[in-house]
Every structure is written in C-alpha cells, then in structure tokens.
Amino acid sequence: xxxxxxxxxxxxxxxxxxxxxxxxxxxxxxxxxxxxxxxxxxxxxxxxxxxxxxxxxxxxxxxxxxxxxxxxxxxxxxxxxxxxxxxxxxxxxxxxxxxxxxxxxxxxxxxxxxxxxxxxxxxxx
Amino acid sequence: xxxxxxxxxxxxxxxxxxxxxxxxxxxxxxxxxxxxxxxxxxxxxxxxxxxxxxxxxxxxxxxxxxxxxxxxxxxxxxxxxxxxxxxxxxxxxxxxxxxxxxxxxxxxxxxxxxxxxxxxxxxxxxxxxxxxxxxxxxxxxxxxxxxxxxxxxxxxxxxxxxxxxxxxxxxxxxxxxxxxxxxxxxxxxxxxxxxxxxxxxxxxxxxxxxxxxxxxxxxxxxxxxxxxxxxxxxxxxxxxxxxxxxxxxxxxxxxxxxxxxxxxxxxxxxxxxxxxxxxxxxxxxxxxxxxxxxxxxxxxxxxxxxxxxxxxxxxxxxxxxxxxxxxxxxxxxxxxxxxxxxxxxxxxxxxxxxxxxxxxxxxxxxxxxxxxxxxxxxxxxxxxxxxxxxxxxxxx
Numbered sequence: 001x002x003x004x005x006x007x008x009x010x011x012x013x014x015x016x017x018x019x020x021x022x023x024x025x026x027x028x029x030x031x032x033x034x035x036x037x038x039x040x041x042x043x044x045x046x047x048x049x050x051x052x053x054x055x056x057x058x059x060x061x062x063x064x065x066x067x068x069x070x071x072x073x074x075x076x077x078x079x080x081x082x083x084x085x086x087x088x089x090x091x092x093x094x095x096x097x098x099x100x101x102x103x104x105x106x107x108x109x110x111x112x113x114x115x116x117x118x119x120x121x122x123x124x125x
Numbered sequence: 126x127x128x129x130x131x132x133x134x135x136x137x138x139x140x141x142x143x144x145x146x147x148x149x150x151x152x153x154x155x156x157x158x159x160x161x162x163x164x165x166x167x168x169x170x171x172x173x174x175x176x177x178x179x180x181x182x183x184x185x186x187x188x189x190x191x192x193x194x195x196x197x198x199x200x201x202x203x204x205x206x207x208x209x210x211x212x213x214x215x216x217x218x219x220x221x222x223x224x225x226x227x228x229x230x231x232x233x234x235x236x237x238x239x240x241x242x243x244x245x246x247x248x249x250x251x252x253x254x255x256x257x258x259x260x261x262x263x264x265x266x267x268x269x270x271x272x273x274x275x276x277x278x279x280x281x282x283x284x285x286x287x288x289x290x291x292x293x294x295x296x297x298x299x300x301x302x303x304x305x306x307x308x309x310x311x312x313x314x315x316x317x318x319x320x321x322x323x324x325x326x327x328x329x330x331x332x333x334x335x336x337x338x339x340x341x342x343x344x345x346x347x348x349x350x351x352x353x354x355x356x357x358x359x360x361x362x363x364x365x366x367x368x369x370x371x372x373x374x375x376x377x378x379x380x381x382x383x384x385x386x387x388x389x390x391x392x393x394x395x396x397x398x399x400x401x402x403x404x405x406x407x408x409x410x411x412x413x414x415x416x417x418x419x420x421x422x423x424x425x426x427x428x429x430x431x432x433x434x435x436x437x438x439x440x441x442x443x444x445x446x447x448x449x450x451x452x453x454x455x456x457x458x459x460x461x462x463x464x465x466x467x468x469x470x471x472x473x474x475x476x477x478x479x480x481x482x483x484x485x486x487x488x489x490x491x492x493x494x495x496x497x498x499x500x501x502x503x504x505x506x507x508x509x510x511x512x513x514x515x516x517x518x519x520x521x
Contacts, residue, residue: 012433018503033467033506036427036447036455040505058504060429060448101448 028114173371194323209266250279277409278418285359329373382459398490406505425507
C-alpha cells in the first residue's frame with residue numbers, strides 16, 4: 001500500500017489554488033520552519049463570502065495536499081461556514097491521512113481560521 | 126527508474142542470487158546434522174566464513190554470522206559493556222551521529238548505569254583522533270565509532286583511533302555497514318577489535334550480516350539456543366543467505382578499485398551539478414566521504430515533498446526530514462553537524478553505485494534543480510527570504 005491515498009497524491013501533484021492574493025482581505029500563517037511546515041492562506045472576501053482563496057506551503061506532501069483540499073472546501077462559502085471547517089473533514093476529504101500526518105490537516109484548519117480572524121480584525125479597523 | 130538509494134539497500138548481484146538459489150535448491154540440509162547431506166551445508170558455510178574473513182583480513186574463527194548489521198552492533202556493544210562492568214569499567218566513547226542500532230543500544234546501557242560520552246563530529250562530519258585520546262579514562266570499557274556515516278557518508282580515521290585504543294588496551298568496535306564492499310577493510314592494519322557488516326549494502330541479501338570479533342573479544346549471547354557460531358549465536362544458520370553474502374562481498378571487494386573509479390567520477394559530477402542550485406550546501410566533508418554518497422540541504426523546502434516529486438520522475442532517493450524519519454525531529458546526523466532544524470528538513474541523500482550512468486546523473490541534476498525551484502515557488506518561507514523579511518541561513 002502506498003503511503004498516501006490517490007486523492008492526497010492528486011492534490012500534492014496538482015495543487016489547487018497555489019499562490020498569493022494581492023491586497024487580500026484576510027491572511028493567516030501558521031506553523032514554523034523548525035517543525036518543517038508553514039502554511040499561509042490568503043482570502044478575498046465579498047459580502048462575507050470567500051470569493052477567492054490561495055495558499056503557499058512549506059512542508060511535506062500531506063501538508064501541501066491538505067492546504068490544497070482545504071482551499072477547495074472553503075472557496076465560494078460564507079466566512080462563518082469556513083470557520084466550521086475541521087481538520088477531520090479535510091483529512092476525510094483526502095480519503096484519510098497516515099496517523100503521523102494528521103497534524104497537517106490541523107495546520108490547514110488553523111491557517112484558515114487565522115486568515116478569517118485576520119479578515120474580521122481588518123474589518124473592525 | 127534511476128535508483129540512487131544504495132545506502133538504504135542495494136540490488137542483489139547475479140552472483141549472490143545464483144549462490145542463494147543454488148543452496149536453497151541443493152544444499153538445504155541442516156549444517157548441524159551429522160550425516161553427509163547436512164555436513165555439505167556445514168562445508169558451505171565454512172567456505173563462506175573463510176571468504177568473508179579474507180575480505181577483511183581476519184581469521185575465519187573470528188567471523189560470526191548474524192541477522193544483519195543491527196544485531197552485530199547490539200552484540201558487540203553489549204558484550205564489551207558486560208565485560209567492562211565486571212571490572213567496574215562503565216564508560217563508553219562513541220559519536221553523536223552513529224546509526225540508531227548503536228545509539229539506542231548505548232541509551233539502553235545508560236539506563237543500566239553506564240556513562241556514554243558522544244563525541245562532537247564537527248561541521249564536516251569527521252572526528253579528530255585527539256578527541257578520542259582526550260576522552261579515554263581508566264574506566265573506559267569500549268570505543269565504538271562508525272567507519273562511514275550512513276547519511277552523509279563521512280569516513281572516520283579508523284586506523285588511528287584503533288591504534289590509540291590498542292595502546293590503551295580498550296576494545297574498539299566499528300559499525301562498518303556502509304563501508305563494507307565499498308572501502309578497503311583490514312582489521313589488522315586498522316586495529317579493529319570488532320566490526321559489523323550487513324550483506325544488503327553490498328549487493329547481498331537482506332537479513333544477514335557479520336560480526337567480526339577478535340579472538341580475545343569477550344562475546345556474550347543475544348540469542349541463546351544452540352552450539353552454532355561457537356555457541357555465541359543460537360539458531361540454525363541461514364545457509365542460502367550466508368552463501369549469497371560471501372559471494373557478494375568477494376565480488377564487491379574484487380571490483381572495488383574499478384567500481385570506485387567510476388562511482389567517484391559520477392559522484393563528483395553530481396555534487397558539482399547540485400552545487401549550482403543557489404542556497405544549497407553539501408553535507409559532510411567533500412573529500413573524506415564514501416565514493417557513492419551525495420547529501421545536500423536546500424534552503425526553503427521540505428525533503429519529503431522533494432522525494433515524492435523525484436519519485437514521480439523515476440528517481441529513488443532519501444531525506445533526513447522529520448516527515449521521512451517518522452519523528453518530529455529531522456535527522457540526528459544533520460543536527461549533529463550543526464544544521465539548524467529548518468535546513469535539516471530540506472535534505473536529500475543520493476547514494477549511487479556502479480550501475481549508474483552519466484545520463485542518469487544528468488537527469489538527476491536537472492530533476493532536482495527543477496523540483497527545488499518548483500517547491501520554493503510555493504514556499505512562504507522561501508518568499509520571506511527572497512523578499513528580505515527573513516534571513517538566509519545558507520550562502521546563495
């Protein structure tokens with residue numbers, strides 16, 4: 001059996017929504033270089049709907065795949081819905097992750113939450 | 126497929142496969158049986174013992190067959206420690222970047238009250254003989270230092286370390302798993318008292334190895350059970366694997382000079398090519414290293430994604446990133462030579478053998494260069510570095 005599911009490999013090989021958004025409405029970065037993974041999410045939000053999302057990731061195969069999948073899951077959704085996204089849902093959408101890679105899906109959830117949080121902060125200014 | 130992970134394992138040679146199959150089919154008796162059919166198997170392993178002994182300039186009686194390098198390391202270290210403890214000597218000298226078969230055994234001994242001193246291996250991954258000399262105490266019962274490192278390939282001054290140990294009457298063990306079949310081994314000239322070998326690192330089969338233990342090296346059993354291996358290692362001998370190991374080692378030793386000439390040229394070409402990638406660094410001394418070993422760190426990327434993308438391009442390699450080690454920390458070897466965690470995560474080991482071609486090396490260089498660039502382009506860490514928000518660790 002391969003280390004990763006077909007879905008993980010597909011999102012790793014052909015990541016969706018890679019890149020950055022200039023003048024993004026919300027940006028979130030989590031993780032650190034010491035642990036070997038950093039995820040950065042950029043959100044474009046119109047009327048509380050996530051109209052565009054991009055990511056940049058430094059990390060392993062499952063970190064890149066988790067970022068990619070998470071962006072697909074929130075694109076076009078209301079911000080409040082994006083906040084409900086769990087790491088479990090990301091891992092399930094990828095047809096599972098090896099146990100020692102589950103933290104990658106946690107990072108994806110945290111990166112989105114951080115970006116939405118940043119959006120709310122910007123909005124309050 | 127371009128196989129560049131020979132430090133992990135090697136393809137079995139034709140001679141090794143033939144020896145293995147021949148003995149499976151024809152010489153399947155138990156070497157301990159009295160009748161002639163069993164004794165044929167005994168004769169076979171006696172000849173293998175002599176062949177292997179000749180490859181390392183030992184006496185056949187000093188060759189013990191084991192299940193591999195890890196068992197040999199465990200047995201040599203535990204034996205020397207037990208002998209030392211009897212004389213109230215509980216100090217062991219080793220290095221910070223040994224294989225885990227050595228390090229974990231030493232940790233176990235530490236919990237049993239031994240004092241383990243791990244020598245610093247410097248940024249080039251080579252220890253000084255003076256470090257060993259200065260660490261030796263009246264209660265030192267063992268010095269165990271690897272012949273060549275399995276990740277960065279650096280070769281240690283084994284003969285000189287052995288000379289000091291000999292003068293101080295301290296047993297000296299070396300884990301020669303990466304060196305056997307690739308570098309000349311001579312237990313006399315190199316003053317070695319115990320040495321570990323694993324067959325699958327030199328085109329032999331997996332699951333078989335050798336512990337060389339000098340006549341006066343006091344071996345204790347890890348496996349009880351029978352009179353095999355002079356009572357020091359119970360269990361019916363794995364005759365086909367032993368025969369294949371002997372065939373593979375003889376062949377590797379006979380072809381060593383010619384093979385190394387080719388491998389060295391291609392390895393240097395590989396190093397020169399990868400050195401052109403900005404913000405990269407060769408790990409381990411450029412000269413004092415195994416002929417087939419190349420190990421680099423690339424700033425701003427993570428090793429596992431690099432390996433997966435190289436695999437997609439048909440290249441088999443390995444990395445010391447945390448994600449490939451199955452733990453939270455990257456390779457202890459890269460940390461031991463002073464690479465920060467962030468840099469150690471972006472490591473790549475390519476270990477080539479004589480079957481590689483110029484064309485393969487060129488393909489590897491272009492594939493690695495492309496993949497590193499691709500991964501850097503999606504790395505927020507890399508972006509922060511090129512925009513000046515964060516400092517580079519390596520030179521451009």
